[in-house]
Amino acid sequence: MKRLNTPQQQAVNHTEGALLLLAGAGSGKTQVITTRIVHLLKDKRISADNILAVTFTNKAAREMKERVGTMAGRMADGIIISTFHSLGVRILRRDIRALGFKPNFSIYSSSDQAGVLRQAMRERDIDPKQCDPDLMLWKISGLKNRLISPAEFKPAHDDKLELATAAVYPRYQELLKGFNAIDFDDIIMLSVRLLQSNTAILGHWQERFRYIMVDEYQDTNASQYLLISLLAQKHGNICVVGDDDQSIYGWRGAEVQNILNFGDDYPGCRVIKLEQNYRSTSSILDAANSVIRNNPIRTDKALWTAGGQGRGIDLIVAADEEEEAARVADSMMLEQFRGKLPWSDFAVLYRSNAQSRAFEEKLRLERIPYIVVGGQQFYERKEVKDAVAYLRVIDNPGDEASLLRIINFPRRGIGDNTLLHLNQWSLAHNVPLFEALGRVAEIADISESSKKAVGAFHRMMTEVIAGFGRTDLGAQVNALFNRLRIEDELYRTLNDASQARKRIENIEQVVNSLAIFEAQTPRATLSAFLERISLMDEEKSEDDKEHGHNAVTLMSLHSSKGLEFNHVYLVGLEEELLPHKRSIEEDPSCAEERRLCYVGITRARQHLTISRCRTRRKYGTIEERKPSRFLAEIPEHLLIDASTNGEAKDGETVDMAAAFFAQMLGE
Ligand code: ATP
Ligand code: MG
Numbered sequence: 001m002k003r004l005n006t007p008q009q010q011a012v013n014h015t016e017g018a019l020l021l022l023a024g025a026g027s028g029k030t031q032v033i034t035t036r037i038v039h040l041l042k043d044k045r046i047s048a049d050n051i052l053a054v055t056f057t058n059k060a061a062r063e064m065k066e067r068v069g070t071m072a073g074r075m076a077d078g079i080i081i082s083t084f085h086s087l088g089v090r091i092l093r094r095d096i097r098a099l100g101f102k103p104n105f106s107i108y109s110s111s112d113q114a115g116v117l118r119q120a121m122r123e124r125d126i127d128p129k130q131c132d133p134d135l136m137l138w139k140i141s142g143l144k145n146r147l148i149s150p151a152e153f154k155p156a157h158d159d160k161l162e163l164a165t166a167a168v169y170p171r172y173q174e175l176l177k178g179f180n181a182i183d184f185d186d187i188i189m190l191s192v193r194l195l196q197s198n199t200a201i202l203g204h205w206q207e208r209f210r211y212i213m214v215d216e217y218q219d220t221n222a223s224q225y226l227l228i229s230l231l232a233q234k235h236g237n238i239c240v241v242g243d244d245d246q247s248i249y250g251w252r253g254a255e256v257q258n259i260l261n262f263g264d265d266y267p268g269c270r271v272i273k274l275e276q277n278y279r280s281t282s283s284i285l286d287a288a289n290s291v292i293r294n295n296p297i298r299t300d301k302a303l304w305t306a307g308g309q310g311r312g313i314d315l316i317v318a319a320d321e322e323e324e325a326a327r328v329a330d331s332m333m334l335e336q337f338r339g340k341l342p343w344s345d346f347a348v349l350y351r352s353n354a355q356s357r358a359f360e361e362k363l364r365l366e367r368i369p370y371i372v373v374g375g376q377q378f379y380e381r382k383e384v385k386d387a388v389a390y391l392r393v394i395d396n397p398g399d400e401a402s403l404l405r406i407i408n409f410p411r412r413g414i415g416d417n418t419l420l421h422l423n424q425w426s427l428a429h430n431v432p433l434f435e436a437l438g439r440v441a442e443i444a445d446i447s448e449s450s451k452k453a454v455g456a457f458h459r460m461m462t463e464v465i466a467g468f469g470r471t472d473l474g475a476q477v478n479a480l481f482n483r484l485r486i487e488d489e490l491y492r493t494l495n496d497a498s499q500a501r502k503r504i505e506n507i508e509q510v511v512n513s514l515a516i517f518e519a520q521t522p523r524a525t526l527s528a529f530l531e532r533i534s535l536m537d538e539e540k541s542e543d544d545k546e547h548g549h550n551a552v553t554l555m556s557l558h559s560s561k562g563l564e565f566n567h568v569y570l571v572g573l574e575e576e577l578l579p580h581k582r583s584i585e586e587d588p589s590c591a592e593e594r595r596l597c598y599v600g601i602t603r604a605r606q607h608l609t610i611s612r613c614r615t616r617r618k619y620g621t622i623e624e625r626k627p628s629r630f631l632a633e634i635p636e637h638l639l640i641d642a643s644t645n646g647e648a649k650d651g652e653t654v655d656m657a658a659a660f661f662a663q664m665l666g667e
Helices: 006-013 029-042 058-076 084-099 110-123 133-145 160-178 184-197 199-208 222-232 282-292 321-339 353-365 382-395 400-406 416-428 433-438 448-467 473-484 486-493 497-520 526-535 581-586 591-601 653-664
Strands: 019-022 051-055 080-083 106-108 181-183 211-214 238-242 270-272 313-318 346-350 370-373 552-556 565-570 604-613 615-618 621-624 639-641
Touching: 006 029, 006 270, 029 051, 029 058, 029 211, 029 238, 051 058, 051 084, 058 080, 080 084, 084 184, 084 199, 084 222, 084 526, 106 110, 106 184, 106 526, 110 133, 110 160, 110 181, 110 400, 133 160, 133 184, 133 222, 160 181, 181 184, 184 199, 184 222, 199 222, 211 222, 222 238, 282 313, 282 591, 282 604, 313 321, 321 346, 321 353, 321 565, 321 604, 346 353, 353 370, 353 552, 382 400, 382 448, 382 473, 382 497, 382 526, 400 433, 416 433, 416 448, 433 448, 473 486, 473 497, 486 497, 497 526, 565 591, 581 591
Parallel strands: 019 238, 019 270, 051 080, 051 211, 106 181, 211 238, 313 604, 313 639, 346 552, 346 565, 370 552, 565 604
Antiparallel strands: 615 621
């Protein structure tokens, strides 16, 4: 408590009633939430069960939980510090029966969703060539974020996509329900619906969560907003913190008005401002302030730091993306060597995930450990999804998308035609697909050999499901994969043995992951494991324990929110990249892109490097690039042209570089 400044302490102590903390980056908002939880537990003797803290990412939730655990010890046991989605899942697992689902529902990933959508489109005679399924999923997601159900959706009559969506959306929801599954956006929408429609359930959760805190409140969407409002209605002890300058998810339905109107929602609400930044040097803060000042609509904030001027901001202007990556890597090696720093002090932040490739290649070449946050993730890889689909079917045979994934993996001669007839028959007779497999003998138009294969698969899975015990999950799954001869299948289907090995290693990792989960979680269940996989969003690769905590972080600006690093490389500061091309077209003032740039700059604690390229390759051809408008908004005196690095300011750099390379060569 002593460490906090006066307004921070006021915020910690103001536990009863509504509280809004609207303050700039690095001013200690998250710190206040953490300290406040500890204060509630230790000084106010509030039970951990009665406290709820919601953050934006799993990583942030994990970190906050760890910190609270360190400070409050056993008193923090059972506390819920989670993302919106984990909170929703928790509510639904207990109460979803009231909406006609079974509590062991599956949570579908985007590729599962795509499968269900395609089926719904087929049944509604919508041609995927005429109407892009991805766009439709995007549309449906937007509707769900605004809590618009199929019955409530009023399509615009001149909009083809909307009309098609109006036809498909109801069927899509029906199919999901039939599979006892929900999609990611349903998690929040159904939680809200549950609380709105059932006063007993609402009462239970309101009584449970007497003290509620929400971080990054500026990026809540309509459904998340309502979820929190419902929960807080009874006790009114709600503390939200955020920064309107860091609202960067407008494109996904976030409504910055939620934080700006908070005072109207909770009359008598206490508003506290924090103005001291504890994260960055004043050079970094000045740059950030100079950029964000150019946004037309914002609440003015005075942010200052006692941290001192610090180093200037290095600017790298590279010929192309390869050189950009090389110079960023060189700079990191030099800094790391000079300061004897852990690699985890460094982060490369970019606007779009595709930019990571060049940096990944360069870092790999230099043998610098790194983790990529976002992009193709472990649990999105095909063979991993196939393996996990087995677990899903064991957990919930009604999960038809997973059933369809494994029915012919490993190949057992069950073709598309057979699947089509199975599907049609199960629909026509209103029989779950898994049951239809067992009654394949009754279905016409399927060859005898296919019937045999389907019957054998059904018998095997029935036996596996019935015999699946509650303990030794990892060992049981390993035995199943051996029995399925998945390794042989991968060697057979992939001509390239090294490719096959990589995939086999991935499958092995699935078993490892389950075994580790089981070892670490009391009363671990398959459901809980699968749920964890479903919830691991963009940050999965952080779990990559391979190089544990000592690795450079590569991530998109969007996923960097709330985090901080000693050395930040903000790369690709070019027009049409940051600001992004699509955003320039949609909003010429580029306000949200500017906030993204502000978020990036303010992640840096000690040192910021900005880079841009003069040219870049696009589908193989070379394109000229213009410097980002945001670069011009940073006062020139803060920037140091890093191309003059050789003439070191203190005569030190050249020697250090020589020493560094000597070390690299093992001399
Ligand atoms: P963002 O807007 O980026 O989420 P924030 O407002 O949540 O930032 P924090 O992450 O809570 O800011 O704090 C930024 C840094 O300042 C952290 O390293 C935190 O430990 C430190 N800090 C916060 N308050 C104080 C304080 N009173 N004294 C010293 N350090 C502090
Ligand atoms: Mg924060």
